Amino acid sequence: MFTLQQQTPARLHHLHVVSDDPARLAEFYCRQLDLEQLPGEGPTLVLAGPERAMTISPSGQHVEPHYGYALSHGDALERLRANLSTHNVRCTMLDDPLFECGAFLIADPQGRRLVFGLPVQAHAGKGVPARLQHTVFQTTELDRVVRFYVEKVGFTVSDEVVDDDGTVMTVFMRSDDEHHTLAFFRGSGNEWDHHCYETSEWNDIRDWGDRFAAAQVPIFFGPGRHGPGNNLFFMVTDPDGNRLEFSAELQHVDARTPPGVWPHAERTLNSWGRAWVRT
Ligand SMILES: [Fe+2]
Structure with missing residues (x-):
């Protein structure tokens, strides 16, 4: 039986949250969790720190939250995608600033969204350990x-x-x-x-x-x-x-x-x- 643990280990890498007040939320995570806001265009804020990261989108723009799980290499990502396809789980390509090109999204039966991908280069910032x-x-x-x-x-x-x-x-x-x-x-x-x-x-x-x-x-x-x-x-x-x-x-x-x-x-x-x- 295919399992993530044995075939394609995946770890939670980042959150994508939707907020009524993205600036206030970003300020909290930068101050309390040592995240830094990365330069970028558009309404979505991108925050990264040591072994933790998140993106924040303003509410009211038809954007849904998602939870990014990282795989270790491209072969594993393709293997996971093939297994999902075998089980008729729809994989939708997604542009995620914290994942390399090729990340894809799945939705569970209640609409919760998980994204699988390969992380862009790790953030080198310092802070108290918290992965x-x-x-x-x-x-x-x-x-x-x-x-x-x-x-x-x-x-x-x-x-x-x-x-x-x-x-x-x-x-x-x-x-x-x-x-x-x-x-x-x-x-x-x-x-x-x-x-x-x-x-x-x-x-x-x-x-x-x-x-x-x-x-x-x-x-x-x-x-x-x-x-x-x-x-x-x-x-x-x-x-x-x-x-x-x-x-x-x-x-x-x-x-x-x-x-x-x-x-x-x-x-x-x-x-x-x-x-x-x-x-
Ligand atoms: Fe917990």
Whole structure:
């Protein structure tokens, strides 16, 4: 069976967000996450930093968000495209300033958009370690979207959270050796849940916490340790209300490891204490 992890490892490389106030959002990410705004024309702002990047488009221009996953070389990108074609997943060429020519976009059954491509030259800027690592969504159709990402795209389920009735509530999926690069929570809506930056170690979490404290950006969840993935974490929000997570010690998972099952309980989301349980 084709899997991203084994055949064409992919990692989250950048976000494309849509904002009512792109300048305010860009200012936040430049100040708090050491991103720099790159020169460019047009309404979309391009921000890049050490192992993290994003583009920001103004709302009201019929532009949708997307999530850019990077492959390591052109052969892998073509192999992925061929596999998607086998599964009748439509690949649309896309001009993305953070990917080389040849990047393509797919849409999941609910219209979420992932872009696969090869990164343009890495940004050489300095900053506290925090590599853009995963993105998470809430969904009203958990089974349907997970089936799409596993059976058609090639993600692998690392862990599931299951309630007392046997209903799957959360699914963590990987596209390389890291525990999850994409996850879905069952919810009453289809909002973007959060995105996450993986740091080098626990002391980086301290430094990021101090940086947000100095800017009077309060932590709303954590610090703690997740059950699935076993990572240390905390979460804050940006000026648009998007949630950012900072993580350390995220587990690596061998390709042959079967999916784990966790109870739907606060201690699964945070073994240290109280948790934000999605509804
Ligand atoms: Fe996360």
